[in-house]
Amino acid sequence: RAEVVINGSSSPAVVDRSNESIKHNIQPGSSKWRQNQTLSLRIRKQILKFLDAEKDISVLKGTLKPGDIIHYIFDRDSTMNVSQNLYELLPRTSPLKNRHFQTCAIVGNSGVLLNSGCGPEIDTHNFVIRCNLAPVQEYARDVGLKTDLVTMNPSVIQRAFEDLVNATWREKLLQRLHSLNGSILWIPAFMARGGKERVEWVNELILKHHVNVRTAYPSLRLLHAVRGYWLTNKVHIKRPTTGLLMYTLATRFCNQIYLYGFWPFPLDQNQNPVKYHYYDSLKYGYTSQASPHTMPLEFKALKSLHEQGALKLTVGQCD
Numbered sequence: 001r002a003e004v005v006i007n008g009s010s011s012p013a014v015v016d017r018s019n020e021s022i023k024h025n026i027q028p029g030s031s032k033w034r035q036n037q038t039l040s041l042r043i044r045k046q047i048l049k050f051l052d053a054e055k056d057i058s059v060l061k062g063t064l065k066p067g068d069i070i071h072y073i074f075d076r077d078s079t080m081n082v083s084q085n086l087y088e089l090l091p092r093t094s095p096l097k098n099r100h101f102q103t104c105a106i107v108g109n110s111g112v113l114l115n116s117g118c119g120p121e122i123d124t125h126n127f128v129i130r131c132n133l134a135p136v137q138e139y140a141r142d143v144g145l146k147t148d149l150v151t152m153n154p155s156v157i158q159r160a161f162e163d164l165v166n167a168t169w170r171e172k173l174l175q176r177l178h179s180l181n182g183s184i185l186w187i188p189a190f191m192a193r194g195g196k197e198r199v200e201w202v203n204e205l206i207l208k209h210h211v212n213v214r215t216a217y218p219s220l221r222l223l224h225a226v227r228g229y230w231l232t233n234k235v236h237i238k239r240p241t242t243g244l245l246m247y248t249l250a251t252r253f254c255n256q257i258y259l260y261g262f263w264p265f266p267l268d269q270n271q272n273p274v275k276y277h278y279y280d281s282l283k284y285g286y287t288s289q290a291s292p293h294t295m296p297l298e299f300k301a302l303k304s305l306h307e308q309g310a311l312k313l314t315v316g317q318c319d
């Protein structure tokens, strides 16, 4: 068929079964999964009608100047001014310009990664994307070390670095930034008010300590464009999660996409408890009405794409 079925009821891949654990079941092992290159290319083309990852991955220097006023994407009534530091850190050209990779890994932060032994497999991919500055050193066996792009929602500074209240936390963040060693640090700075100071602190640290990272600040239209793509495909997300954003961007420059650490459920396929994050004690909150994310819905769409061969989801142990 000409259309990509991501979440339509006509797709046999998303037939609803009453038993939750069966519903989310993913066939273990890579032997059964085959990539559908035609479908992957069709998805890339479709997404390109909504956004272009090469451009939308970051605002460029030429398009803003210090003092410019930006309306936050989710809080249109609130504004921020482009600071000198932010301006300095805007890239001159897209960090993804002309970049193409045979295989990419997108590493989500679910506790399903613990004891997966997926680290070495993740590190074999040509381009590895991680989310929200998640720690790697202590978890290398399960999550790997290679990092080509890592995201940083401003809220991470509060949640994982105590809002830099003292020198110890500042040093911790600085060490984490230094460890990125030339990779892309992707900071959604224009999404929601409230992150302004945190973004500024990070920008200042990077400049003051000459941290070797390539900063990127997603375009103002990215969020709506990504949402538009998924809505058009009947995936009714409220606000795309970082993981879904990364998949959507990766379709542009990755031939094969492998997802690890995507599992927004408190029990695994064998009914064992799963931590929300592999590295902290954050609890499952996505089911609350207040949460802007609809992770189980996203997961269903990703699972359907897995079953059609457009991406590969790993939710258990690596072979």
Ligand code: CTP
Pocket: 107, 108, 109, 110, 111, 131, 132, 153, 155, 156, 240, 241, 242, 243, 244, 261, 262, 263, 264, 265, 275, 276, 277, 293, 295
């Ligand atoms: N993820 C998942 N299952 C979990 C936790 C995370 O599938 N139990 C995926 C989601 O796609 C998520 C990504 O991993 O976006 C990274 O996790 P996290 O840092 O929690 O991201 P967000 O929830 O998007 O971040 P925030 O809460 O700051 O919006």
